[in-house]
Amino acid sequence: xxxxxxxxxxxxxxxxxxxxxxxxxxxxxxxxxxxxxxxxxxxxxxxxxxxxxxxxxxxxxxxxxxxxxxxxxxxxxxxxxxxxxxxxxxxxxxxxxxxxxxxxxxxxxxxxxxxxxxxxxxxxxxxxxxxxxxxxxxxxxxxxxxxxxxxxxxxxxxxxxxxxxxxxxxxxxxxxxxxxxxxxxxxxxxxxxxxxxxxxxx
Amino acid sequence: xxxxxxxxxxxxxxxxxxxxxxxxxxxxxxxxxxxxxxxxxxxxxxxxxxxxxxxxxxxxxxxxxxxxxxxxxxxxxxxxxxxxxxxxxxxxxxxxxxxxxxxxxxxxxxxxxxxxxxxxxxxxxxxxxxxxxxxxxxxxxxxxxxxxxxxxxxxxxxxxxxxxxxxxxxxxxxxxxxxxxxxxxxxxxxxxxxxxxxxxxxxxxxxxxxxxxxxxxxxxxxxxxxxxxxxxxxxxxxxxxxxxxxxxxxxxxxxxxxxxxxxxxxxxxxxxxxxxxxxxxxxxxxxxxxxxxxxxxxxxxxxxxxxxxxxxxxxxxxxxxxxxxxxxxxxxxxxxxxxxxxxxxxxxxxxxxxxxxxxxxxxxxxxxxxxxxxxxxxxxxxxxxxxxxxxxxxxxxxxxxxxxxxxxxxxxxxxxxxxxxxx
Numbered sequence: 001x002x003x004x005x006x007x008x009x010x011x012x013x014x015x016x017x018x019x020x021x022x023x024x025x026x027x028x029x030x031x032x033x034x035x036x037x038x039x040x041x042x043x044x045x046x047x048x049x050x051x052x053x054x055x056x057x058x059x060x061x062x063x064x065x066x067x068x069x070x071x072x073x074x075x076x077x078x079x080x081x082x083x084x085x086x087x088x089x090x091x092x093x094x095x096x097x098x099x100x101x102x103x104x105x106x107x108x109x110x111x112x113x114x115x116x117x118x119x120x121x122x123x124x125x126x127x128x129x130x131x132x133x134x135x136x137x138x139x140x141x142x143x144x145x146x147x148x149x150x151x152x153x154x155x156x157x158x159x160x161x162x163x164x165x166x167x168x169x170x171x172x173x174x175x176x177x178x179x180x181x182x183x184x185x186x187x188x189x190x191x192x193x194x195x196x197x198x199x200x201x202x
Numbered sequence: 203x204x205x206x207x208x209x210x211x212x213x214x215x216x217x218x219x220x221x222x223x224x225x226x227x228x229x230x231x232x233x234x235x236x237x238x239x240x241x242x243x244x245x246x247x248x249x250x251x252x253x254x255x256x257x258x259x260x261x262x263x264x265x266x267x268x269x270x271x272x273x274x275x276x277x278x279x280x281x282x283x284x285x286x287x288x289x290x291x292x293x294x295x296x297x298x299x300x301x302x303x304x305x306x307x308x309x310x311x312x313x314x315x316x317x318x319x320x321x322x323x324x325x326x327x328x329x330x331x332x333x334x335x336x337x338x339x340x341x342x343x344x345x346x347x348x349x350x351x352x353x354x355x356x357x358x359x360x361x362x363x364x365x366x367x368x369x370x371x372x373x374x375x376x377x378x379x380x381x382x383x384x385x386x387x388x389x390x391x392x393x394x395x396x397x398x399x400x401x402x403x404x405x406x407x408x409x410x411x412x413x414x415x416x417x418x419x420x421x422x423x424x425x426x427x428x429x430x431x432x433x434x435x436x437x438x439x440x441x442x443x444x445x446x447x448x449x450x451x452x453x454x455x456x457x458x459x460x461x462x463x464x465x466x467x468x469x470x471x472x473x474x475x476x477x478x479x480x481x482x483x484x485x486x487x488x489x490x491x492x493x494x495x496x497x498x499x500x501x502x503x504x505x506x507x508x509x510x511x512x513x514x515x516x517x518x519x520x521x522x523x524x525x526x527x528x529x530x531x532x533x534x535x536x537x538x539x540x541x542x543x544x545x546x547x548x549x550x551x552x553x554x555x556x557x558x559x560x561x562x563x564x565x566x567x568x569x570x571x572x573x574x575x576x577x578x579x580x581x582x583x584x585x586x587x588x589x590x591x592x593x594x595x596x597x598x599x600x601x602x603x604x605x606x607x608x609x610x611x612x613x614x615x616x617x618x619x620x621x622x623x624x625x
Contacts, residue, residue: 028269030268037562040565040566044618056615083611093587155610
């Protein structure tokens with residue numbers, strides 16, 4: 001138990017007996033009308049888009065243009081995903097621009113999933129080929145719709161590498177042609193190391 | 203992951219006692235000892251009945267959206283046990299401990315938890331009764347889950363302690379796993395599927411996969427006989443049919459409603475047949491949890507609760523919001539993910555109403571994974587919109603096939619959604 005949690009419990013106990021009657025509501029998450037539109041996302045993508053699981057990507061802090069392109073590609077089936085295709089259509093119903101802006105504004109908290117330092121070190125040498133697009137720090141380049149992959153969960157990164165290699169993510173998309181060509185020359189056995197490296201970046 | 207383990211829970215409980223955390227612990231005990239106003243209300247308060255997928259989420263999101271609102275959760279169980287993934291206990295792939303979570307995260311958010319059973323609701327005076335005592339509320343969330351209609355199967359009411367449903371994860375899950383493990387090779391495992399509507403539409407078929415997988419590995423002369431009250435596999439039909447090709451030990455019989463059970467001769471009776479079993483898993487017909495029936499929240503069918511599709515307020519009782527498997531009338535399955543969504547929508551509706559603000563439209567969603575072996579899973583996903591005050595499905599999508607990759611995402615979903623309810 002951390003000291004902050006300890007304090008929270010203590011305050012809670014006091015609060016129960018001493019809640020001020022008719023206390024005015026302070027600024028809360030509902031003040032942003034987008035908050036109520038993204039509650040469904042939290043079941044997989046975590047609070048404020050900061051997934052804590054190994055397989056679900058962090059969507060907090062994603063560039064809004066990149067976010068919108070992915071939702072549109074999910075909805076059209078260009079980026080096939082049985083999970084995301086229906087939800088992409090729900091997002092379009094609720095307001096894609098507003099939801100993209102909401103997640104873009106959330107502070108990204110890197111994945112808590114830890115990989116071994118050895119794997120990350122091996123991944124760093126392989127990553128020499130990736131920096132041209134994803135940058136030396138893995139932060140991507142918004143102007144070219146290249147996502148930041150630093151701090152993403154390793155399980156998600158590995159799964160995407162396999163989808164790109166097999167050309168089942170956005171098949172035929174010229175923007176991804178170089179990336180897919182690169183994935184084809186990286187052996188499957190190195191994907192975990194590469195993911196360990198990028199997930200460890202901060 | 204910030205998820206607390208059982209050990210953390212025990213540790214945090216100890217700290218709670220040291221602090222004199224009367225809110226969480228001093229209030230629990232024998233319901234008979236509670237009299238009068240159990241915890242006088244000073245500010246605005248929401249009481250939540252039931253700390254499952256719906257109720258835990260509702261309690262958490264009220265505190266997230268407006269920490270000035272007092273939240274009291276009434277839940278008899280001291281720990282949360284996840285129904286999703288519990289079929290994996292039957293095949294020995296998981297332990298029940300791995301699915302058991304503490305309520306410490308909710309306490310840390312300021313939710314007061316009373317480990318008792320709510321015995322009555324008084325909507326006119328806005329009170330929930332617990333034994334001889336009561337709790338006052340401004341708004342009430344009822345998330346009672348399901349109860350069983352024992353009387354629908356002759357002989358079941360008398361045998362309900364020995365005929366297992368294992369349809370609420372916990373001791374029955376563990377006992378059914380033990381019975382399967384100790385069954386002789388060549389034995390017959392009979393599973394009966396109730397008529398719709400019931401909790402977790404694909405759940406029985408996932409369970410069939412898990413038991414068939416276990417028997418195929420460990421007791422190859424044994425078989426699984428499925429007596430399904432429905433005309434066909436209720437959910438993910440094609441995907442389960444494909445998965446069952448790997449299990450020739452499954453004998454699936456559709457339109458076989460169980461009408462009786464005799465534990466002395468070890469047989470179940472359908473309208474047409476008698477079937478002998480070595481191990482029986484009889485999943486009875488279901489209705490909303492007892493408190494919903496007792497409080498007259500159910501409709502003319504006396505089974506399920508009709509609600510407003512935006513706020514989840516009961517159509518029968520003002521100020522009472524019903525969520526989760528107990529509801530009917532929305533085009534959604536009775537799933538954990540839907541209960542989680544309903545919990546959030548009800549929570550934010552209540553916060554908005556208590557603050558005199560407009561209630562936003564919050565359509566639900568459903569992501570539902572089923573394990574078809576020790577390592578592969580399938581999924582169905584549903585998305586929704588709200589039109590003219592009613593929830594309408596946008597799309598349903600299935601995974602094209604079973605795969606390890608889907609199973610990995612099921613793991614991710616489990617980790618994420620548990621945190622979304624309890625952290």
